[in-house]
Amino acid sequence: MRVFVTGATGWIGAATVDELLSGGHEVIGLARAEKSADALRTKGATALRGDLDDLDSLRRGASQADAVVHLANKHDWGNPEESDRAERAAVEAMLEVLEGTGKPFSIANGLSGLVEGRSVVETDASPAVGPGADRGGSENLALDYVDRGVRTIVTRFAPSVHGHGDWGFVNFLVAAARKQGVSGYVGDGSHAWSAVHRSDTARLIVLGLEKASPGTRLHAVAEEFVPTHVIAEAIGQVLGIPVTSIAPERADEHFGFVGHFFGLTMTGSSELTRSTLGWEPTGPTLAEDILGGAYTSGADE
Numbered sequence: 535m536r537v538f539v540t541g542a543t544g545w546i547g548a549a550t551v552d553e554l555l556s557g558g559h560e561v562i563g564l565a566r567a568e569k570s571a572d573a574l575r576t577k578g579a580t581a582l583r584g585d586l587d588d589l590d591s592l593r594r595g596a597s598q599a600d601a602v603v604h605l606a607n608k609h610d611w612g613n614p615e616e617s618d619r620a621e622r623a624a625v626e627a628m629l630e631v632l633e634g635t636g637k638p639f640s641i642a643n644g645l646s647g648l649v650e651g652r653s654v655v656e657t658d659a660s661p662a663v664g665p666g667a668d669r670g671g672s673e674n675l676a677l678d679y680v681d682r683g684v685r686t687i688v689t690r691f692a693p694s695v696h697g698h699g700d701w702g703f704v705n706f707l708v709a710a711a712r713k714q715g716v717s718g719y720v721g722d723g724s725h726a727w728s729a730v731h732r733s734d735t736a737r738l739i740v741l742g743l744e745k746a747s748p749g750t751r752l753h754a755v756a757e758e759f760v761p762t763h764v765i766a767e768a769i770g771q772v773l774g775i776p777v778t779s780i781a782p783e784r785a786d787e788h789f790g791f792v793g794h795f796f797g798l799t800m801t802g803s804s805e806l807t808r809s810t811l812g813w814e815p816t817g818p819t820l821a822e823d824i825l826g827g828a829y830t831s832g833a834d835e
Contacts, residue, residue, distance in 0.1 A: 535638075536560040537743070538595040540586070540624070541605030542579070543570040545702070546642070546695060549736035550603060551579055557740055562595055564606065586620045589627040596631040601638040601743055604628065607669070615666075622670025629676065634683035640743050641676045643669065645690040645728065645753060646800035653728075653758060654690070654802035656751045677749055685748040689739055692755045693800045696820050697732035698828045704820070706792040708769055708829045717770035718780040718788055720797035723763025728801045730756040731817025738813050745811055755804035756815035762796055768824040 537554055541547035542563030551574070554561050561579035565571040571581035584591025586606055596602050604625065608617040625641065632639055645654045647668070648661065662668040676686045694704055711717040719725075735754040742752050763777075770777035785793030807813055818826065 535600040535743070536562065536598070537601045537603055538562045538564070538582075538599035539603045539605065540564045540592070540595075541607070543573055544605060545700060546691070546732060546735055546739075547603075547605040548573075549732050550605065550739050551577060553736040553740045554603075555579065557744075559740075562599055564591065564595060586624045589623060592624055592627045593631050596628040599637075601640070602628055602632065603640045603739060603743065605642050607642075618666070618668065618670040620670075621672050622665050622675065625670070625672040625675055629679045629682075629684060632684045633679060636683055636685060638685040638687060638743050638746075639676060639679070640687045640689060640739060641672060643673045643688060643690045644693070645755070645802035646693050646795075646798070648690075648802075654753070656753055656803075656806040680749045687742045687746045687748075688751045689735075689742060690751065690753050690802065691735060692728035692730045692753075692757075692802065693795065694727055694729040694760075694820055695732055695735050695754070696729055696823045696828065697817070698823075698831075700732070700828065703727075703792050703795060704765070704769075704824065705829055706790060707765065707796065708773070708824075710789045710792070711766075711769050711773055711775060714788060715775055717766045717773065717775055717777045719763045719766035719777070720780055720785050720793065721782050723761060723766065723779065725762045725797060725799045726759045726801055727762065727765070727799075727820075728755045728758050729760050729820035730754045730815060731823070734813075734815040734817045738807070738811070741811050741813055750810070752807045752811070753802050753804040755802050755807075756817065757819055758803055759801055760820055764821060765824070768821040769829075772825055772827065772830055
């Protein structure tokens, strides 16, 4: 297949491009800057200059491809409304091109916040509906197009997609530990996150693109339940600093913005994903990655 990938030089996108190319697919990667375009060309992919606000480029990429993988997101924490607006407009632009073609459209989402009090399962619908919802309600928007001739596949990511070069939540936890001189967890550390290695995530995205039925929700989850005190202990061990409890009311002060998320349980199951596609994670665990220096060695994959 010829696959158009947004976010093609991002954390998960770059690994997905590599996985697609190694599987014999062609890749058109969306690139905001010439440096990103050069990186794609070096890999053997075609670069298409543009971004999420350049709807003409998104339409052009989708029209030139046999499938679309949408991984880009503005992640503007200071202006989430703008991020949500841009996400919905971008998804609408690509879906309009794909309507009636039967081509695959793989869209990313997170699994946190979808249900309360238990792990999210693949059959749980996202409560985000409509333009004003989280991520512009793009998951449900994309699923609406199944009846309009698009093979939509949703891939929901664990809160930690980890590995060398990760700039996400765990990276901020390590930065906070360095700054504070202690590795903290919130309260009694019994909250938990799901986790998955970056390589396993990329493999699942491509597997879903190749084999998943229209309307399938996939969960990129290798470890369903990693207690937050285990994450803190691994960080403390690799940095050689004490590990301590942080009172919930001090979480934001100690950790920064990530403190809110570290005080939540954000877990999901991948049982249905594994049984449906035969996907089995093979990458290291989150603790193994932390202890192996993924967040402290300065190495890059």
